[in-house]
Amino acid sequence: MPYLIAILFVPLIAVLFYAFVLFDRLIRAEYEHHRPAWETDGRPAGFFWRAQECDFFLSKLAQMRVNLGWLFWTPAWIASSPALVTALRRHRVAVLVWNIGVLALFVLFLSVSHD
Numbered sequence: 775m776p777y778l779i780a781i782l783f784v785p786l787i788a789v790l791f792y793a794f795v796l797f798d799r800l801i802r803a804e805y806e807h808h809r810p811a812w813e814t815d816g817r818p819a820g821f822f823w824r825a826q827e828c829d830f831f832l833s834k835l836a837q838m839r840v841n842l843g844w845l846f847w848t849p850a851w852i853a854s855s856p857a858l859v860t861a862l863r864r865h866r867v868a869v870l871v872w873n874i875g876v877l878a879l880f881v882l883f884l885s886v887s888h889d
Contacts, residue, residue, distance in 0.1 A: 779883055786875040793868035794821040796861050797841055803858055808851040815840050845869060 798820030804812045805825050812818070816836030819828045844852075845866055852858040 779879055779886070782875075782879060782882075786872055786879070789868050789875070790872045793865055793872060796865040796868065797821060797844075798823045799861055800844070800852065800858060800865065801837075801840075803855075803861075804849075804851065811849060811851050 801812075801818055801820040802823055804815070804818075816839065817825070817828055817833050818836035818840045819825070819833040820837070824833065844862060848859070848862060852862050
């Protein structure tokens with residue numbers, strides 16, 4: 775049964791990677807097309823992409839704040855672009871699937887470990 779949990783975890787890693795890629799696309803679009811908003815957000819870095827102007831510590835803090843915030847609100851610069859709205863919606867779904875999946879695997883692990 776532990777092998778089943780490990781096998782089920784692999785697709786969740788792919789979903790998490792997809793969420794990271796989508797977030798990076800959003801951050802890069804903000805940097806390239808909405809620079810004042812990117813500055814206001816604290817110059818966030820992506821997970822795999824970062825601008826030269828990024829400060830390691832402060833940009834990571836901005837990344838965490840923006841990543842969590844965008845799960846619950848949509849900035850005006852994203853709302854103005856159907857492609858970015860779609861990317862944000864997919865990012866939110868990927869993060870939701872990741873969280874529900876990890877929770878389900880944790881519950882499955884606990885139920886198996888008690889047998």
